[in-house]
Amino acid sequence: MPPPRSDHLLSIYPHITDRDRHLLHLLDDHHVLTTDQIHRLFFQARRTCQIRLSELHALGLLDRFRFARTGGGSHPWHWTLGHNGHRFQAAAHDRPEPTARASRQRVHRLSANPRLTHLVTVNEFFVRLRAHTRRQPQARLDRWWSESTTTKQFRTITADGHGLWSLGDTTVGFWLEADTGTEPLHRLIAKLDRYATMSRRTGVRYPVLFWLDRPRREEHLHQLLRHSEVTVATATHDTDPTDPVWLPAGTTSRVAIADLPADHGHPVADNPNFHDGIFVA
Structure with a gap:
């Protein structure tokens, strides 16, 4: 004791x-x-x-x-x-x-x-990734950033979280938008403008993962999505995010996170957090 x-x-x-x-x-x-x-x-x-x-x-x-x-x-x-x-x-x-x-x-x-449920949902996404790495040695969650850390580092965006997911020799960065069904879909889509602005400024082009609370809401979101400068992919809470469950906007085939396009960007002279082409804390 x-x-x-x-x-x-x-x-x-x-x-x-x-x-x-x-x-x-x-x-x-x-x-x-x-x-x-x-x-x-x-x-x-x-x-x-x-x-x-x-x-x-x-x-x-x-x-x-x-x-x-x-x-x-x-x-x-x-x-x-x-x-x-x-x-x-x-x-x-x-x-x-x-x-x-x-x-x-x-x-x-x-x-x-009042955002406790949302916070637990965000953490659940990353817990599923990390738990998967205990069973699959080739998989790694190299970065798990909270909303506050992500905002502090990238400033112009307010993602619910940010991660680097590796499978073998492939590493994909992503932004997480965890949905609990309480926010209008058009407000979720409006966030993409900030991601596009940040990508143009830094060269970092990570997919935005919308993790939605139910399939019907996912279907409605795809109906509203239009062409965007950033890659958008969706899945629902009832799936394992490490599986090929992510549906990129404008496509009909689901893929795994490691199969999504991602560009770690390029060093920027006025940004000391860029090292070897990857944005780090």
Whole structure:
């Protein structure tokens, strides 16, 4: 059993594994993961996952919340950083140490955020990619960026996420637009103008992946799509995004992410984040 919570962060270091550190890093970047998502990312047995999460909660490294389901029962536990988790990540990244009150407020804001379902959906997309790499050695998720990191790095776009997906010697960058069915389709399409502007400015031409909540909505989106300077491909939540399920606009055949066209761009004199033709943080 882990020791009781302590004001001295160093006292819990002997109980933190490399896997725990990786989980803390992901939650620092992506805020929230469900029990099932953490299980698929890091564990073989679900029970082992549940036990370890409870231990990390007892150490104050993680916090959790869940809501009641309509009709009875509860939604799954949603896990985020606890106060000691925030302290550990602050130390790791040379940030000011948060107070206990600030850590509690972060959890409260996250749990009450009206975009929580959307955030979990975005993370689910990347969890499916990362979980696939555990089964397929030739596949790699070389980059998993959140909306905030993507916006900070590329500035002119507001993608829900950005990734680099590799299969063998092929690496494809992509922008993710995760749809939960609450936004008008014309608003989704309007985002493509910013991607086109960014592509002209930087030379980075990654496909925009619209991950839609249901097939009917996907069909309607394709009816509205017109010619665009950027590659657009769609799939739905009920599919495995690592499979050949992506339908490029203007085509009738579905392909895998690694089969979509992508150009990593070219070095730009006034952009220090371009190295070897690839935009990096």
